[in-house]
Amino acid sequence: MNLSSLCNGFLLWGREVYWINRNGGSIMKEYNPNDIEPKWQSIWADKQLYKSSSNPNKPKYYVLEQFPYPSGEGLHMGHARVYTIGDVVSRFWRMNGRSVLYPMGADAFGLPAENAAIQRGVNPRDWTLKNMERIKEEQSLMGMSYDWDRYIGTCLPEYYHFNQWIFLLFYERGLAYRKKASVNWCPNCNTVLANEQVIDGLCWRCDTEVTKKELEQWFLRITDYAERLLEGLDQLPKWPERVKAMQRNWIGKSTGADVTFALPEINEEITVFTTRPDTLYGVTYLVLAPEHPLVIKLIKGQKQEQTILDFVEQMKKATEVERTAENVDKIGYPTGLYAIHPLTKEKVPIWVGNYVLMDYGTGAVMGVPAHDERDFQFAKKYQLPIKQVIQQPEPTEGQLTAAYTGEGPLIHSAAFDGISNRKAIQAIAKHLEEVGKGGETTQYRLRDWLISRQRYWGTPIPIIYCDHCGVVPVPKEDLPVYLPEDVVFDGKQNPLTTSESFVHTTCPQCGNQDARRETDTMDTFIDSSWYYLRYIDPHNHEKPFDSDLVNQWLPIDEYVGGIEHAILHLLYSRFFTKVLYDAGLVNFEEPFTSLLSQGMVLKNGAKMSKSKGNVVSIIEASNTYGADAARLFMLFTAPPERDVEWGDSSNVEGSARFLKRVWRLIHDHHGLFEGEELDHAPLDDVAKELRQRLHQTIKKVTAEIGERNHFNTAVSAIMELVNEIANYPAESHRGVLKDALETLIILLAPFVPHITEELWQLTGHPKSIHLQPWPAYNEQFLKNDTIELVIQVNGKVRGKITVPIDLSKEEIESQALAHERIQELIKDKEIVKVIVVPARLINIVVKA
RNA sequence: GCCGAAGUGGCGGAAUUGGCAGACGCGCACGACUCAAAAUCGUGUACCUUUGGGUGUGUGGGUUCGACUCCCACCUUCGGCACCA
Structure with missing residues (x-):
């Protein structure tokens, strides 16, 4: 191939490229990312290089990153890291012959748009759409290979139409319901929050202390799925253990028993939940939560009525913080009434106490001070009786000083005396069931998902209230319920209530013209609970997605996202998928087969945030170092799940330096790609070594990306290859060198797509490198004729020998023993034994 | 308190099955090139040392010919849950 034919190749790309010969004395064309990166980004876009389509002849691979919220601040390197990881994975599998789906979108509903409307009078939709465009540009700047034809924005009616559709599906299935409850209220966001969105008593978005409010709100019955959400985690071996642990904690399953105490005086019953039915005979009082519905009735006419x-x-x-902080004292009041113990028929006083929570269990507990720390404290404070029912190994003299929570045989427990408390847990629960006073049961900490939000920029809940018909769902054919434009943003009220044209409507059931629309919108976590399904069929106007298509592509093979969604988004999405499965719309129960929870990108040891002023934006990084260097740095510096410190510039510069080195290496050998006549002589030892290194590198990089997601070690393997090529003597076999250089560019392509595309073109390849098949290694070239073995004496390395690869154990042993230095070391000693590990080492065990 | 993850040079990290600890990179030092600097290239870089060697992967034990890797106990850091009955 001569220079003009090379240029022909370049002309296919519609670009004029010239070659400058460094060795010839003229200046080598410098590696300038600001030049080549935008060029290739626009060529890729024009050629639609990354458009995905399902090809029945290829196995599918669906890789997805959590989509961003299009804030006004744009994207920083934390975002870039997520996308880079996904991009490497998608490019790798594309080159490995998979039909890859790699889409992107925007999680576009949310409070900041509305706050911008309130503060600056902008239209939330215009503001959001503008940000969406900007973020797409920033993602393209990093060289991401998304299929933009599948782009979705959740704030668009084409999308939220199907939020409403799915809401109605939940409603039909009895999984969406309205109830009046004491709910979490963020006074700063002016809206209610789900339990998952209250972090340590603070709003997840703005850190304002959350208060309680009594409101009638919409909930999704996620608690119906508690057990399946818990069990499903066991089917997810490719999820990080910590994420599964967090979900397990959140679901909070505990097994125990319900116990029913009668209240003959007022003809009522109190049911308590306990995990320790074995201590039932030690109950000396009951405590109700302050909110327990029976409290009012119990105290009516009692002395303490007003106090209670x-x-x-x-x-x-009280706020969550005030109520549950660790140092809060236990406070209780006796109601003056007594309940009847279901087994002993003794009278047990009923108290009301702050430490009992209405929304866990039954809102009532039994007090067993002898065997429970909290009950012990409470009983001591209020001088309630303490009754031991489990035998301690060494009984304490006189009064107990602490609750005994250990194991032991039961005492003072009637027929159950003498049996171990472990066995008694089940025995007593079973007995309760027989006598109709309770029985074994399971409780979950998980609570139903409150989805109503008193805000404008979200999906309207498709419900109409009619004085005649009550709660009426909007018929599916009337969807979408559009967000109205004639609203007032004054920050004082839910803007939707100010739109008369929206609120005032006709009842779809009876035609009543005085019906009212629900003015709350949906939690935006609804949007992200199923968006990964919409990418499959983004332009479907009839339904959320075509089930056959979705079943072809899902579940997602690799899902990349932050740990901050370990509970929220990931739990909700799993819940949605299970409901859609039950409705027959999808044929899988878990949406994300493998989860890659990447670490943060830190700046000066802290998470990047506007308030800390330590944000490194994508634009800044790509201008300063180039997208390729920034990508390479984040991939190389640590495994993906760990945090990386963007730090001082030297780290990123190291990556840029490596790219320059590769650039020069290729240019130094440009003759190879300009029609140099290659010799076909047999390979000498140096050439064989390079070939071996090359094939080792292919094997290593393939496994590190394809099997382990260890991009850092993949990059370091490529660096080692570069070092070896750089040391390869110019006079040695040229064909091997050419092969090594070309393969090097291909191996780097998923990591640094721009520079490799440029170099691929410069080395005379007319078609995009990103359409190249991934190189295969040859097992035969991995091996050497000889191998170096370590000789140890008593486990310490004392020498090395190089032997033929197929040398027998016996011969290896005799050669090792014959080794000069080894002889010296063992000469006066008795050889106890010699261990020969083929291809590794020889260990000679000696006694003095 | 319960659950989970992690502790390796000055720093980020590597060691996939129990087999040469510290790959690769950053930083640093010295050298080459240069009038000089930058860039680049080369050499060195765990600690101690009497230059034979010794010590070393959070700590203490154990298994093994051999342990960063397996077992037991503990310490520290980070994260989740927590008056959850």
Whole structure:
């Protein structure tokens, strides 16, 4: 191939390229990322290089990153890291012959747009759409290979139409319901929050302390799926253990028993939940949560009525923090009434106490001070009786000083005396069931998902209230319920309530013209609970997606995202998928087969944030170092799940330096790609070594990306190859060198797509490198004729020998023993034994 | 308290099955090139040392010919849950 034919190749790309010969004395064309990166980005876009289509002849691979919220601030390197990881994976599998789906979108509903409307009078839609465009540009700047034809924005009616559709599906299936409840209220965001969105008593978005409010709200019955959400985790071996642990904690399963105590005086019953039915005979009192519905009835006409009512009111107003902080004292009041113990028929006093929570279990607990720390404290404080029912190994003299929570045989427990408390847990629960006073049961910490939000920029809940018909769902054919434009943003009220044209409507059931629309919108986590399904069929106007298509592509093979969604988004998505499965719309129960939870990109040891002023934007990084160097740095510096420190510039410069080195290496050998006549002589030892290194590198890089997601070690293997090529003597076999250089460029392509595309073109290849098949290694070239073995004496390395690869154990042993230095070391000693590990080492065990 | 993850040079990290600890990179030092600097290239870089060697992967034990890797106990850091009955 001569220079003009090379240029022909370049002309296919529609670009004029010239070659400058460094060795010839003129200046080598410098590696300038700001030059080549935008060029290739626009060529890739024009050629639609990354358009995906399902090809029945190829196995599919669906790789996805959590889509961004299009804020006004644009994207920083934390975002870039997520996308880079996904991009490497998608490019790798594309080159490995998979039909890859790699889409992107925007999680476009949310409060900041609305706050911008309130503060600056902008239209939330225009503001959001503008940001979406900007973020797409920034993602393209990093060289991401998304299939933009599948782009979705959740704030568009084409999308939120199907949020409403799915909401109605939940409603039909009895999984969406309205109830009046004490809910979490963020006074800063002016809206309610789901339990998952309250972090340590603070709003997940703005860190404002969350208060309680009594409101009628919409919930999704995620608790119906608690057990399946828990069990499903066991089917996810490719999820990080910590994410699964977090979900397990959140679901919070505990097994125990319900116990029913009768209240003959007022003809009622109190049911308590306990994990320790074995201590039932040690109950000396009951405690109700202040919010327990029976409290009012119990205290009616009692001495303490007013005191307790005041206490209950105070508790209802308290924030989560005030109520549950660790140093909060236990406070209780006796109601004056007694319940009947279901087995002993003894009278047990009923108290109301701050430490009992209404929304866990039954809102009532039994007090067993002898065997429970909290009950012990409470009983001591209020001088309640303490009754031991489990025998301690060494009984304490006189009064107990602490609860005994260990194991032991039961005492003072009637027929159950003498049996171990472990066995008694089940025995007593079973007995309760027989006598109709309770029985084994399971409780979950998980609570139903509150999805109503008193905000504008979200999906309207498709419900109409009619004075005649009550709650009426909007018929599916009337969807979407559009967000109205004639609203007032004053920050004081839900803007939707200010749109008369929206609120005032006709009842679809009876035609009543005085019906009202629901003015709350949906939690934006609804949007992200199924968006990964919409990418499959993004332009479907009839339904959310075509089930056959979705079943072809899903589940997602690799899902990349931050740990901050370990519970929220990932739990909700799993819930949605299970509901859609039950509805027969998808044929899988878990949407994400493999989860890659990447670490943060830190700057000065802290997460990048606007308030800390330590944000490194994508634009800044790509201008300063180039997207390729920035990508390479983040991939190389640590495995993906760890945090990386963007730090001082030297780290990123190291990556840029490596790219320059590769650039020069290729240019130094440009003759190879300009029609140099290659010799066909047999390979000498140096050439064989390079070939071996090359094939080792292919093997290593393939496994590190394809099997382990260890991009850092993949990059370091490529660096080693570069070092070896750089040391390869100019006079040695040229064909091997050419092969090594070309393969090097291909191996680097998923990591640094721009520079490799440029170099691929410069080395005379007319078609994009990103359409190249991934190189295969040859097992035969991995091996050497000889191998170096380590000789140890008593486990310490004392020498080395090089032997033919197929030398027998016996011969290896005799050669090792014959080794000069080894002889010296073992000459006065008795050889106890000699261990020969083929292809590794010889260990000679000696005694002095 | 319960659950989970992690502890390796000055730094980021590597060691995939129990087999040469510290690959690769950053930083640093010295050298080459240069009037000089940058860039680049080369050499060195765990610690101690009497230059024979000794020590070393959070700590203490154990298994093994051999342990960063397996077992037991513990310490520290980070994360989740937590008056959850």
